[in-house]
Amino acid sequence: MRVAVTGATGLIGSELIKELRNRIEVRGLTRGEDTDILYHTDYSMESLASIFESVDVVVHLAAIRGQGTDYRHFIENAILTENVLKASIRANVDKVIYMSSIAVYSDVNRVPWVEDQLVNPQTFYGLSKITGEYLCELYSRKGMDYTIFRCGIVLGIxxxxxxxxxxxxxxxxxxxxxxxxxSRAKRDFIYLKDVVRALVWEIFFDHNKNQVYNLGSNSAYTNLEVAKEINHVFENDGNLVYLDNCSEGLVDSRMDSSKLKRAGFKLKYDLSSALADIRRERENK
Incomplete structure (x- = not known):
């Protein structure tokens, strides 16, 4: 099996490459220099099609993130995604796994969010991610399968x-x-290693085609709860200042990820065990 990963030097991409490189042939795409497994690309359709030649699965992680003041900051996400899809079809790739985001949702009256409800992104980044989802659906009509993960807030180093x-x-x-x-809003955090595990699960197993999955922890925490748990895990209990005299500027952001669980994927980490693993990794560096 051959797998190509866009955004290979990012937080998720670099961890995924590390997980795959000793198991299968993996081609990591980067705007930087070539290495033994990293392929330089300008993300044009021609460049991508060349790299995707004889690839079975493309994992599409590359994206511009952030807040942005208008859509022009994020329109490259849609262009890049369309190039990935066109190149995948040209190279006869079997499946594209597209990393979307919890940012496609917004209705706080309907949390936890489920995959089949109407999405209504409130940020330009979220708008660019749902555009990518629609592009996957459109290009699947040309014979390419896809899987979409709407990912929660990734917890990692x-x-x-x-x-x-x-x-x-x-x-x-x-x-x-x-x-x-x-600190009233509860948000959905998922550990980086569980995100990678979900991607590997989707790469190696033949699931129902053309599915959208929420990829979250099925739990949610306020910023204060996160801070207290971090302090507890790092044996820093009580060393905290809580300034509650202003609005935090956040709203609830929670997904129901039970569809993914029903499909066969199970999380390994909760917030506490994820933080404990992060501590171990920091101390072993």
Whole structure:
């Protein structure tokens, strides 16, 4: 089996490459330099089709993320996804696995969100991800299968200065964590290794075709709950300041991921065991 992974040097892509490289032939796509398993691409359709030659499965992770002030910041996501799909069809790829996002949902009156409800993204990033989903459906009519994962907030070790990164760094250094805002919104966090496990599960097994799955933890936590659990795991209990005199600017963001469980995939990590694994990895570096 041959698998190509776009966004191969990102958080999920690099971990997926690590998991696959000793099991099958894997081609990681990057805008950087070539290596033994990394292939330079400008993500044009011609470049992609060449790399996808004789590939069985394409895992499409590459995307521009962030907030952005208008759609022009994210239109490249739709163009890139369409190029991936066109190139996959040209190269006779069997299946594309597309990483979408919890950001395609927004109706707080209908949480936890399920796959068959009407989506209504409230960010330009979310709009670009649902556009990618529709493109998968359109191009599947040309004979290519797809699987879509709507992924929750990925918990892992990054250098992106995200809230969880800051909390983990502070707790590891036995410093005070500061939580700002009323901390009422509950959000769906999923550990990076479970995300990779889901992708590997989909790569190697023949499931129902052309499916959309929520990929979350079936749990949700406030920022304050996350901070307290991080402190507990890193033995930094009580070293926390909670500034609840302002709005946190968040709303509930939770998915029902039971469809994926019914299909046969089971999570390995909850929040506590994920944080414990992160601590072990940090200490073993």
């Amino acid at each position: 990054t250098n992106n200065n995200r809230m969880t990164d800051i909390f983990i760094q502070r707790a590891a250094e036995q410093k005070t964590i500061t939580v700002k805002g009323k």
